[in-house]
Amino acid sequence: MSGGDLERDLDLGDDPVVRPQPESEAELAFEGALRPRSLAEFVGQSKVRGQLELLLRAATMQQRTPDHILLAGPPGLGKTTLAMIVAHEGDRPLRMSSGPAIQHAGDLAALLSSLTPGEVLFIDEIHRMARSAEEMLYLAMEDFRIDIMVGKGAGATSIPLDLAPFTLVGATTRSGLLPNPLRDRFGFTAHLEFYDDGELEEVLRRAAGKLGLDIPAPALAEIASRSRGTPRIANRLLRRVRDYALVHRTEPDVAVVGAALELYDVDAHGLDRLDRAVLDAIVSRFDGGPVGLTTLAAAVGEEADTIESVVEPFLVRIGMVTRTPRGRVATRTAWQHLGVARPSTGALFDDDV
Numbered sequence: 001m002s003g004g005d006l007e008r009d010l011d012l013g014d015d016p017v018v019r020p021q022p023e024s025e026a027e028l029a030f031e032g033a034l035r036p037r038s039l040a041e042f043v044g045q046s047k048v049r050g051q052l053e054l055l056l057r058a059a060t061m062q063q064r065t066p067d068h069i070l071l072a073g074p075p076g077l078g079k080t081t082l083a084m085i086v087a088h089e090g091d092r093p094l095r096m097s098s099g100p101a102i103q104h105a106g107d108l109a110a111l112l113s114s115l116t117p118g119e120v121l122f123i124d125e126i127h128r129m130a131r132s133a134e135e136m137l138y139l140a141m142e143d144f145r146i147d148i149m150v151g152k153g154a155g156a157t158s159i160p161l162d163l164a165p166f167t168l169v170g171a172t173t174r175s176g177l178l179p180n181p182l183r184d185r186f187g188f189t190a191h192l193e194f195y196d197d198g199e200l201e202e203v204l205r206r207a208a209g210k211l212g213l214d215i216p217a218p219a220l221a222e223i224a225s226r227s228r229g230t231p232r233i234a235n236r237l238l239r240r241v242r243d244y245a246l247v248h249r250t251e252p253d254v255a256v257v258g259a260a261l262e263l264y265d266v267d268a269h270g271l272d273r274l275d276r277a278v279l280d281a282i283v284s285r286f287d288g289g290p291v292g293l294t295t296l297a298a299a300v301g302e303e304a305d306t307i308e309s310v311v312e313p314f315l316v317r318i319g320m321v322t323r324t325p326r327g328r329v330a331t332r333t334a335w336q337h338l339g340v341a342r343p344s345t346g347a348l349f350d351d352d353v
């Protein structure tokens with residue numbers, strides 16, 4: 001997306017610290033060390049936890065493989081963690097793959113035919129799997145069987161192949177993109193929700209413990225409140241605060257949390273520069289909106305997709321932006337947050353949000 005000169009007068013940097021996607025290999029390794037290993041250790045999502053517990057117990061009592069499980073929800077809320085827990089709780093081996101790695105039915109056939117009885121197969125980003133593989137997966141999930149095509153043209157024949165019984169755990173950030181026949185074949189779909197501040201505080205308390213950090217509760221609460229309901233972001237901010245305290249040879253109290261996060265441009269609501277640039281554009285350049293997604297994206301020099309999938313959901317969730325049929329509108333809270341006086345009359349504000 002080209003924003004022309006509008007794009008040039010904003011310097012947004014490209015290392016936002018509060019994006020929900022993993023930042024780097026180093027972060028993935030760090031996350032691995034902090035991942036809860038059991039359902040009991042998994043913080044929050046009490047509904048999903050209870051549902052999973054029942055499903056796993058019933059399978060153990062009946063000595064069968066648990067039903068296939070679909071984990072749906074935004075990035076960083078614990079889908080991969082839960083998939084590992086499903087395998088661990090049932091004492092089953094875990095095979096990990098992902099949608100983008102399965103580009104042909106043959107890729108999936110190789111994977112499925114090599115599973116051992118009772119194995120848990122985790123397919124991350126399952127909505128990105130090739131269509132031909134999806135169809136093979138339907139039969140595999142239902143009957144633990146696949147048909148392998150041999151030869152081409154008129155001489156082609158299909159050879160049925162029995163599979164070892166397995167549990168498929170699929171994860172998706174875009175459950176709306178899954179075809180219905182695939183969605184229907186999961187025995188259980190877990191919808192992960194954003195965490196509240198108390199739950200994030202607990203995530204942070206456990207993570208600090210694992211890292212051997214002594215951080216007072218008010219400082220943990222301060223990090224939690226800036227973590228956008230997302231454990232991955234909470235753990236990342238914890239790491240930045242730890243580094244800051246280390247370098248400045250100080251105890252990580254509330255003031256240190258504030259200073260460290262200010263350094264990384266994370267404000268009291270967990271908004272970063274891009275979030276604020278979006279809000280500022282709606283308020284200052286488009287008089288509070290409504291403004292269309294493409295125009296808005298051009299104004300801040302960012303991909304429309306990033307605005308739509310990453311920036312906007314959070315701004316909508318905290319009540320700073322609303323979507324109207326005519327475009328995005330900044331709410332009263334947004335004007336207040338930016339410290340800009342909002343005109344009290346005018347046709348643009350007839351939604352009075």
Ligand SMILES: Nc1ncnc2c1ncn2[C@@H]1O[C@H](COP(=O)(O)OP(=O)(O)OP(=O)(O)O)[C@@H](O)[C@H]1O
Binds near residue numbers: 020034042231
């Ligand atoms: N309920 C939880 N309790 C404690 N830590 C959690 C919880 N959920 C997630 N985490 C931590 O957050 C980090 C990210 O979690 P995870 O990798 O499972 O997210 P994800 O949903 O798979 O994200 P993505 O969509 O990007 O793959 C991990 O370090 C994990 O330890």
Ligand SMILES: [Mg+2]
Binds near residue numbers: 079080081124171
């Ligand atoms: Mg994941």
